[in-house]
Amino acid sequence: GAVVSQHPSWVICKSGTSVKIECRSLDFQATTMFWYRQFPKQSLMLMATSNEGSKATYEQGVEKDKFLINHASLTLSTLTVTSAHPEDSSFYICSARVTSRNEQFFGPGTRLTVL
C-alpha cells in the first residue's frame, strides 16, 4: 500500500516551454501532497504544499507564478513549470501524506532537463 506514481519519469524540453508533472496516489487518498526539488548532491527542498480543493502554499523564495500547482482530486496533484529555463533543470519529487497518518510516501521523481 501507499504507492505514489509520477509521470513523466524524465523530460527534456527547450528553454521557454512549459512542462507538466503529475503525481498520483494509487491506492490511497491524499488530501495533502508535497512538491520537492533536489539538485545534485543536495538534499530535498520543499517547494510547496498542495491541498485538495484549495490553493497551494509555497515556501519562501519559490515563485508561485512559475511553478503552478493544482490538486484537483484526492489522488492527483500536478506541477507545471512555466517558461522553463536551464536553471530549472532538477529532480522534482512529489510525496503524499496518508490522511490521518504520520508518514509521507514519495513518488519516483521526475528528472527535468531544460536545454
Add this chain to the structure above:
Amino acid sequence: QKEVEQNSGPLSVPEGAIASLNCTYSDRGSQSFFWYRQYSGKSPELIMFIYSNGDKEDGRFTAQLNKASQYVSLLIRDSQPSDSATYLCAVKKGGTSYGKLTFGQGTILTVHP
C-alpha cells in the same frame, strides 16, 4: 544553525558492522522524526519513524530519540553493501500544517565488503 543537521559523511563501515547515523534538530516543538533512504538517482523511501523518547526497532534498523538532547539516530545492524545509500533525517514540527517535513542534508553511507 540549520533546522535539521546531519553529518554529510561519507560514513564507511565494513559489511556486518553496525552503522550509526546521527541527526540533531533545533525546534524543541518537533513532534515526529523520520528516516528515509535514498539511492543515487532515486527518490527517498521511508525506513521508519519515531515520536516517543527511546528506541524503536524494525528488523535490522533501530531508531533512537532523545528529545531533551534534540537528537535522533538510526542504527543499522549487520550492514550490507545494499545499505549503501544516502540517509535522510526528516522532522515534523509541532503545529505544522499538513505534516510538512524538514529534511537534513543527508549522510552518505558506504558499506564495503
